[in-house]
Amino acid sequence: MVHRKRAVLLAFFFSIVLTTGCSPFVENNTIEEIAPVTFWYVSSGGEGKLKISTLVPPLVKEKKRLLTLQVELVKQGIKQFNLINYRELKAGQTRMLLISEELAKQGVISLINTLLTDPELSQRLYLAVVRGNFEDYIRNQLNAQPSLDYFLYAMLKHYEKHYQGEMTIVNLHQFMKKLYSRFSDPILPVFKANKSSFTYEGTAFFRNDKLAATIKTMDDQLFQLFDNDYYVKILAMPALSVTIGRVRSTVHMELDANYSSLSIKIDLSGRIEEYRGEKNILYPEEVANLTNEIKSYLEKNTKALFKKMQQEKVDPLQVGNLSLHPFAKPLKKEEWSRYWQQMKINVDYQLHLQPLINIKK
């Protein structure tokens, strides 16, 4: 009886193992025999083809080279890379996928789906759109920065952690979640590359899986306050000769019953860190005037940002979620898109700014 119980228990444990999908056939992943790729750069190769590039050997202090292949399928590219490199390229450590702007405009759904269904790939894979010639940048930097791939990853990781409020950082899981949600459109950071530099440009709005628009500078900073981090370390407004630092926002959006207008109330706190204008901000009246100017400026820019989103038919802030009510049938995506484009936007800022200087009374 005891033996039978043991047999049943053993069978039970083994069936648990089998149901987890663990494959009994293991691959050779011995670390010194493989080259764990850290990033892929995918661009349009013309005639429906893809151009895939990566840096090999990754992560080791050996002379590196940029491998580029023109292929029909992503996996075909990965396979062909192995044939031209002495170490097998493995995708399990891929941390970044950089997509060229042209390809992003054509649509990235097939690329995203391929990555999503790959069990080797982590969902914490950073996605970014690159404007310009990234390959040129890599080739040019090969000698100057041997660990370029690692530094790129470290930069993205740094700004993702603790919501640094400097740039938009999106991973595969976040992109996928927004892509497959009814009332949201995905976003990605945009970097500009040329021979000597790789700079953050702003945020790209996607309509479904296609890049629709890109916002930069002030718009991008406002976007960080509305959605991404609700925090901006430095909000510079050159038009008003003022810089506000440590800006935190509390955003409250309200949709009216017939989806004709959207009221946005933003509580903004921060401190004036720099002022190079005409006003003497040692006097409270002048500070009040400056605050009013900042308020008008922000309201104007916010309205413009929302207008842009409406024109491009994108809803990255997921305003559509406000239309959801308990026990009510949700709107169809097309219906919401129609309402969204014609919606009146009311913006109201409440500023709580610290002048950080002794004010004369």
Added chain:
Amino acid sequence: MFWKKGKRGNNDRKDKPQNATQTAVTLDGLRQFLANMEDAEIIQRQTKTGQKITLVYIRTLIDQERLNESVMEPLTHCSHDTIHECIATSRLTNITTVAEAKKQLVQGSILLNDLSQNKWWAVHLENPLSRGIESSATETIIYGARDSFSEQIEKNITLIRRRLPITALKTEKFTIGSLSQTTVVLMYIEGLTNPDHISNARSKLSAIDFDQFLDSSEVAFFMEDHIHSIFPQFQETDRPDACAYSLGLGKLIFLVDNTPYALIAPITFFNLFQSPEDYFLRWIVASFFRCIRYLSFVLAVTLIPLYVALTTHHYQMIPLEIISVLLESRSKLPFTPFWEAFLMLMTLEVIKEASLRMPTKSGQTLGVIGGIVIGQATVAAGFASKVLIVLVGISAIASFLVPNYEVTKSSTLIQFFFLVLSAILGVFGIALGGIAVLAHLNGLTSLKQPYFAPVTPFYRKDWIDLFIRGPLLWMKTRPEYVSPLQKWRSNRRR
């Protein structure tokens, strides 16, 4: 059939000397037994009254000074007629049979022949050949008592009795080993220790049939419920405070003569991670260090197998910051991670074993050569990676954090078992190995009490002294797995 006959024949032979020893003591009979024993002495002395007395003893077993003081002097100046009147010692016993005479002789007694009454007397004058009370060599602590057991069982009993001066503390004597005639003393507190454990221990001790016992661990091997397990089911300690504490919880102590290590039972796996010092430190501090001990055990067992699993199968699980270090250090090595780790661990075990067996000073030199020279040279020669050397070092130090030496040794075996599994199946193999070890621990018993208690079976109240050492004020009950007769440790129950 022949085997049965043979067995019966053996028993017959066993009975013969037994009958022979029942015969009365005679000097000739004793001479016969003591033939070819250079250290056996038979001498004659005359008392003041002119009475001749024969003294028979084994020189190497008795205390010569006490012989002169307690026996020779009183006898030569004695004017009484009988020996028991001349020698004023409490340890004077009358013996009648040869068996008794032999037993007394080998235990360090002097046999005296009173010709006037035709009687034989034995005076116990055993040579107290023993080292002094020293501090424990295996369970060192900073705070707390410094004394530890020695090879003399009487002294060891005294050390415990001084800590528990109550009449309920009982000592039962057993003699085991047909050659060694080893004395084993079973200690327990009557009215507190569960009688089932006592009778179980008695029956196990009585059932022992072997020729010699030179250490308490050998006695434990004969009493263990699972002889093939790598985990000790009796806790060995040379600390009297640990023994007294265990007795107070309702456990049994087995003291074995000629060994400084006492056995404690029933125990659990978790008792082996507890140090007497845990109860002398502040409870939060003690809990922290106890947790570190558990963590160290897990580290010692899994760190190297994890290295092998990750570098052989799961490169995806390694953080990017570490993978570049690993790639660098492993890129030009001739061995696979498994063989690299296996060879380094074997080398470490060789060094550990050699430094234990060597004299102290040579052992230190060996440690330096093994640790620094070989470690450094292995990396320089390109046989092992720097990362592995660091991990082997951490793992080796972590394995020594467990207060029980036997668990330290067991952890090495588990480490090798996990190492093989990790090389074949990766982290999944380590998980399977972990399940196997846990299942084995769950099935073990110590004096028929569950070894993995209070985790399984679950005893909620005992968790206060498990992974953490709770405040002593809160430890109001004795451990449930011991099933003591008195549950409460305090007189006033709240």
